[in-house]
Amino acid sequence: MAAILKGIVATSVLSSSSDFVPKGVQLPSLKSLPVSERKGGFLVDGSDAKVVPVSNARARSAGRLVAANAVAAEKSAASTASKTGGHELLLFEALREGLEEEMDRDPRVCVMGEDVGHYGGSYKVTKGLAKKYGDLRVLDTPIAENSFTGMAVGAAMTGLRPIVEGMNMGFLLLAFNQISNNCGMLHYTSGGQFKIPIVIRGPGGVGRQLGAEHSQRLESYFQSIPGIQMVACSTPYNAKGLMKAAIRSENPVILFEHVLLYNLKERIPDEEYVLSLEEAEMVRPGEHVTILTYSRMRYHVMQAAKTLVNKGYDPEVIDIRSLKPFDLYTIGNSVKKTHRVLIVEECMRTGGIGASLTAAINENFHDYLDAPVVCLSSQDVPTPYAGTLEEWTVVQPAQIVTAVEQLCR
Amino acid sequence: MGFLGKLNHSFLGFHQRNSSLVSPIDESYRNAVVVLNNAMALFSVRCSESTLAEAQRDSRYDEHENQILDFPGGQVTFTSEMRFISESPEKRTKCYQVLDDNGRPILGTSFQPLSKEFAVRMYSNMVTLQTMDTIFYEAQRQGRISFYVTSNGEEAINIASAAALTFDDVVLPQYREPGVLLWRGFTLQEFANQCFGNKGDNGKGRQMPIHYGSKKLNYFTVSSTIATQLPQAVGAAYSLKMDSKDACVITYFGDGGTSEGDFHAALNFAAVMGAPVIFICRNNGWAISTPTSEQFRSDGIVVRGQAYGVRSIRVDGNDALAVYTAVQTAREMAISEHRPILIEALTYRVGHHSTSDDSTKYRPVDEIEHWRMARDPVTRFRKWVEWNGWWSDEDESELRSSARKQILHAIQVAEKVEKPPLSDLFTDVYDHLPSNLLEQERLLRETIKRHPQDYPPEVPM
Numbered sequence: 001m002a003a004i005l006k007g008i009v010a011t012s013v014l015s016s017s018s019d020f021v022p023k024g025v026q027l028p029s030l031k032s033l034p035v036s037e038r039k040g041g042f043l044v045d046g047s048d049a050k051v052v053p054v055s056n057a058r059a060r061s062a063g064r065l066v067a068a069n070a071v072a073a074e075k076s077a078a079s080t081a082s083k084t085g086g087h088e089l090l091l092f093e094a095l096r097e098g099l100e101e102e103m104d105r106d107p108r109v110c111v112m113g114e115d116v117g118h119y120g121g122s123y124k125v126t127k128g129l130a131k132k133y134g135d136l137r138v139l140d141t142p143i144a145e146n147s148f149t150g151m152a153v154g155a156a157m158t159g160l161r162p163i164v165e166g167m168n169m170g171f172l173l174l175a176f177n178q179i180s181n182n183c184g185m186l187h188y189t190s191g192g193q194f195k196i197p198i199v200i201r202g203p204g205g206v207g208r209q210l211g212a213e214h215s216q217r218l219e220s221y222f223q224s225i226p227g228i229q230m231v232a233c234s235t236p237y238n239a240k241g242l243m244k245a246a247i248r249s250e251n252p253v254i255l256f257e258h259v260l261l262y263n264l265k266e267r268i269p270d271e272e273y274v275l276s277l278e279e280a281e282m283v284r285p286g287e288h289v290t291i292l293t294y295s296r297m298r299y300h301v302m303q304a305a306k307t308l309v310n311k312g313y314d315p316e317v318i319d320i321r322s323l324k325p326f327d328l329y330t331i332g333n334s335v336k337k338t339h340r341v342l343i344v345e346e347c348m349r350t351g352g353i354g355a356s357l358t359a360a361i362n363e364n365f366h367d368y369l370d371a372p373v374v375c376l377s378s379q380d381v382p383t384p385y386a387g388t389l390e391e392w393t394v395v396q397p398a399q400i401v402t403a404v405e406q407l408c409r
Numbered sequence: 410m411g412f413l414g415k416l417n418h419s420f421l422g423f424h425q426r427n428s429s430l431v432s433p434i435d436e437s438y439r440n441a442v443v444v445l446n447n448a449m450a451l452f453s454v455r456c457s458e459s460t461l462a463e464a465q466r467d468s469r470y471d472e473h474e475n476q477i478l479d480f481p482g483g484q485v486t487f488t489s490e491m492r493f494i495s496e497s498p499e500k501r502t503k504c505y506q507v508l509d510d511n512g513r514p515i516l517g518t519s520f521q522p523l524s525k526e527f528a529v530r531m532y533s534n535m536v537t538l539q540t541m542d543t544i545f546y547e548a549q550r551q552g553r554i555s556f557y558v559t560s561n562g563e564e565a566i567n568i569a570s571a572a573a574l575t576f577d578d579v580v581l582p583q584y585r586e587p588g589v590l591l592w593r594g595f596t597l598q599e600f601a602n603q604c605f606g607n608k609g610d611n612g613k614g615r616q617m618p619i620h621y622g623s624k625k626l627n628y629f630t631v632s633s634t635i636a637t638q639l640p641q642a643v644g645a646a647y648s649l650k651m652d653s654k655d656a657c658v659i660t661y662f663g664d665g666g667t668s669e670g671d672f673h674a675a676l677n678f679a680a681v682m683g684a685p686v687i688f689i690c691r692n693n694g695w696a697i698s699t700p701t702s703e704q705f706r707s708d709g710i711v712v713r714g715q716a717y718g719v720r721s722i723r724v725d726g727n728d729a730l731a732v733y734t735a736v737q738t739a740r741e742m743a744i745s746e747h748r749p750i751l752i753e754a755l756t757y758r759v760g761h762h763s764t765s766d767d768s769t770k771y772r773p774v775d776e777i778e779h780w781r782m783a784r785d786p787v788t789r790f791r792k793w794v795e796w797n798g799w800w801s802d803e804d805e806s807e808l809r810s811s812a813r814k815q816i817l818h819a820i821q822v823a824e825k826v827e828k829p830p831l832s833d834l835f836t837d838v839y840d841h842l843p844s845n846l847l848e849q850e851r852l853l854r855e856t857i858k859r860h861p862q863d864y865p866p867e868v869p870m
Contacts, residue, residue, distance in 0.1 A: 136647075141678065142678060142681060144640075144678070147640035147674030147675060150639070150640030150643075151647065152644055153644060154581065154629075154641025154647075154648070155644035155647055156644075158579060178640070182641070186630060186632065187839075187840075188838050189616045189620065189630055190624070191612040191613040191837065192613070192836070193622060193623070194630060227838050251840055325845050
């Protein structure tokens with residue numbers, strides 16, 4: 001009953017920067033998939049722009065939450081974005097658009113963080129919202145991350161749907177206690193009485209010489225907290241869709257943005273759409289090797305892909321998007337096809353998303369692998385300030401090309 | 410050069426004006442003048458109404474020819490006398506008390522009058538709480554439950570504060586406030602169910618004993634972490650304020666909890682945001698083995714309120730009427746004026762920190778006995794109730810034996826109730842079971858099937 005609709009749509013030019021892929025980024029395909037027959041039953045209900053009620057045996061008791069309120073898009077199959085229609089905007093504007101639509105839709109949605117109100121947020125994601133919704137719904141907080149995260153937890157337990165903005169993901173290390181001990185746990189320890197539908201978001205990752213403390217990759221630390229979900233956006237299209245999905249989710253969701261991706265430009269649909277929080281994005285289908293990546297590294301990978309194509313390789317690039325839980329269905333299908341996996345991440349080598357993903361793939365798809373899983377990550381060093389050194393702590397396209405060549409030997 | 414910076418008192422009514430900034434420093438000013446530049450715009454934008462640079466000198470003089478100057482945050486008067494504020498006040502903040510040790514109202518005192526029914530209800534709850542604590546503690550010692558925390562000596566704080574609230578007021582406890590739940594109607598059976606972690610527990614047996622929680626009674630589930638409930642209380646109050654509800658939030662913490670960073674930030678946030686929260690500090694003298702003399706050097710907790718701009722009061726925590734009156738007044742202030750209130754209730758932790766603690770190891774036994782006997786809040790309130798002619802010795806013995814019987818019965822029943830099923834290990838982590846947890850549950854069940862003899866028989870599959 002698997003019906004996979006592929007939509008290949010050209011997008012408009014992304015913002016110019018030597019790091020980013022200028023053209024031809026494919027947008028996610030629509031999928032509606034029942035659970036596979038494989039042992040374990042990975043259940044992916046998801047559609048990028050369509051409501052697809054998926055019913056099957058597995059779905060009865062659980063099922064991953066589709067963005068069930070997603071408004072059906074128009075008939076145009078991969079109506080993710082079209083050359084005509086839609087509107088162009090930057091990634092931070094897409095985030096804001098998603099945020100604003102959700103705040104319009106549900107009066108319980110509110111934002112809190114440092115400088116989010118009148119200043120409009122340090123990356124302008126909340127610009128103009130305080131004026132529109134008032135001081136109380138877009139709340140400026142004093143500098144105490146643990147405390148305003150705690151505040152959001154308390155507000156959520158009392159019925160609101162807060163969005164917490166960390167000015168930089170690294171600052172949310174201060175909020176770890178509230179996130180791990182309360183946010184992730186209280187739904188469980190209260191026996192399901194209290195739910196905590198909060199969204200914690202902020203920019204992370206290595207920027208342009210921001211220094212070690214402002215270049216943290218927090219997805220490594222948060223990934224083992226039970227009770228939370230983690231997603232990472234990488235394009236204006238998925239940024240808006242994931243933001244909306246995260247806000248509508250009843251679980252606490254951490255949305256990882258990247259400092260360097262805020263000015264990416266893309267044309268996105270005018271119609272409302274919500275993405276699935278648990279679904280990966282097929283960026284470029286291929287046959288020879290599966291490259292798994294997320295956030296900024298997606299662009300390094302696509303740049304390397306161009307080189308690889310010229311050299312005669314056919315890489316399949318998947319933006320995993322969902323960091324917790326992994327979309328092992330999409331990933332599994334890809335591994336079964338190509339039998340080779342390369343993971344490209346920005347996390348440190350030790351204990352990062354790549355480390356977990358490697359383990360998951362080895363555990364689940366060992367028989368399908370023709371070669372060991374290769375993971376390219378940053379070194380286990382604090383990010384240096386010097387520009388040249390900083391560049392070499394982040395995986396570069398040349399390394400990706402070399403790794404693929406070695407993998408496919 | 411100076412500039413206007415006024416402290417904005419009403420957070421709600423705040424509107425930002427444009428701030429333009431750079432003011433050159435005028436050499437003639439000896440005193441530090443804060444210079445606003447673009448980088449500092451963030452700071453000024455938050456609080457000040459307007460930060461237009463002024464072209465001329467801005468200084469005034471008060472009636473004593475002392476210079477007044479504007480700084481961000483308001484006007485300050487200068488003085489030529491260099492004087493440090495003392496680290497401790499000459500006199501400690503006074504403590505509000507209504508009843509003396511014999512349960513008689515102190516002459517000239519004012520307090521909220523109570524009806525006979527209400528007073529008797531309060532007293533019965535205090536006795537029930539005391540009895541419940543005793544019996545559950547003993548049950549733990551007998552090995553029937555794994556852990557317990559008593560609130561001996563703090564019955565007045567528990568019951569009297571709860572009695573002063575409505576059921577709409579949201580409670581965020583630390584862990585020594587089961588009396589609040591008791592007042593609101595949590596049954597003895599429900600207490601026992603939670604301690605035994607059986608199927609009847611609201612928390613589905615997932616937490617250790619005394620981690621009660623009831624959404625129905627507006628009592629947030631206890632979380633073991635210290636003081637994390639304080640900023641959450643501010644968030645809950647923020648939610649109530651957004652909905653303009655006629656309700657406040659009340660949150661409890663001990664003297665030790667005030668050392669946590671969350672205490673500082675919560676008070677600060679609450680003051681800045683005008684959140685209707687009542688912060689009740691049960692200053693019972695001990696944080697496990699750390700006495701207050703090693704916890705802080707301030708005059709208790711009450712003096713810290715002013716540091717954050719929070720109205721505060723010190724109250725005799727063993728005086729039920731004083732606690733009742735103070736909390737009720739605080740509630741009115743919090744809701745009508747949209748402000749937080751800090752109440753420091755002085756008391757003594759008569760019991761051990763928990764069943765994992767033996768406090769005789771770090772404090773003298775006669776000190777404990779003194780507080781248990783001579784300063785018992787339950788006895789004190791009883792004397793007042795009796796003095797009003799509302800209680801008798803027969804009532805007392807009947808109440809105590811009835812409470813004891815009910816609690817013992819509740820324990821017996823709870824002991825026999827089935828434990829929650831295995832599937833509850835995996836539910837409620839998320840709203841729906843994700844595939845990884847489904848898989849893990851499947852693996853677990855497979856393992857149990859292969860080794861049935863290792864699986865506890867009283868846990869249903």
